[in-house]
Amino acid sequence: MAETLNIEVCYAMRDKQEVVRVRLPEGATLQQGLESSGLLAKYPEIDTKKNKFGIWNKLSKLDAVLRDRDRIEIYRPLIADPKEVRKQRAAEGKVMKKGAGDADASEG
Numbered sequence: 001m002a003e004t005l006n007i008e009v010c011y012a013m014r015d016k017q018e019v020v021r022v023r024l025p026e027g028a029t030l031q032q033g034l035e036s037s038g039l040l041a042k043y044p045e046i047d048t049k050k051n052k053f054g055i056w057n058k059l060s061k062l063d064a065v066l067r068d069r070d071r072i073e074i075y076r077p078l079i080a081d082p083k084e085v086r087k088q089r090a091a092e093g094k095v096m097k098k099g100a101g102d103a104d105a106s107e108g
Contacts, residue, residue, distance in 0.1 A: 003025075003026040003068070004023050004024070004025065004026070005023065005024045005025070005026060005028060005066055005067065005068045005069075005070070006021065006023060006068055006069055007021070007022050007023070007024055007028075007033050007066055007069075007070050007071075007072060008020070008021055008022075008069075008070075008071045008072065009021075009022060009033055009034060009037035009039055009071075009072045009074070010071060010072065010073050010074065011039050011043060011046065011074040012073075012074075012076070013043075013076070018039065018042075020037040020038065020039060022036045022037050024036060024066065027065060028065070028066050029062065029063050029064060029065055029066065030053055030055065030060055030061070030062050030063070030064045030066060030072055031048070031062040031063065032066075033066055033070075033072045034046075034048070034053070034062075034072065034074070037072075039074065046074055048062060050077070051074060051075060051076070051077070052075040053072060053073065053074055053075065054072070054073045054075060055070050055071065055072060055073070056070065056071050056073075057073065
C-alpha cells in the first residue's frame, strides 16, 4: 500500500500569502508538488527556471524528493542585493564619520 504525503505549497507575495495543501504519492518531487498545487498556472510570474524553491526554508532543487508534511516555499527574486545595500550603508557611514572628524579638528 503506497503512502500518501500531505504537502503545503506556499507563495508569499508583497501583500498576501497563498498556501495550498496537496496530497501526493510517496516518492513525489518538489516539481510535482508545485504542479499539483496549481500555483504555477495561477501566478505566471513563477518561473521554474528563474525562481528558487525550498523545503522548510532550505534551498532545494526541483527533483528533491518530498516527505510527509513538507512545506514547499516559492521564493521571489530580491528587489535589492543585501550585500550591495550593506556596502552602501557602510560607505555612507564612513562619509558621515569623516565629515564629523574634520569639523572637530578645525575647532582645536
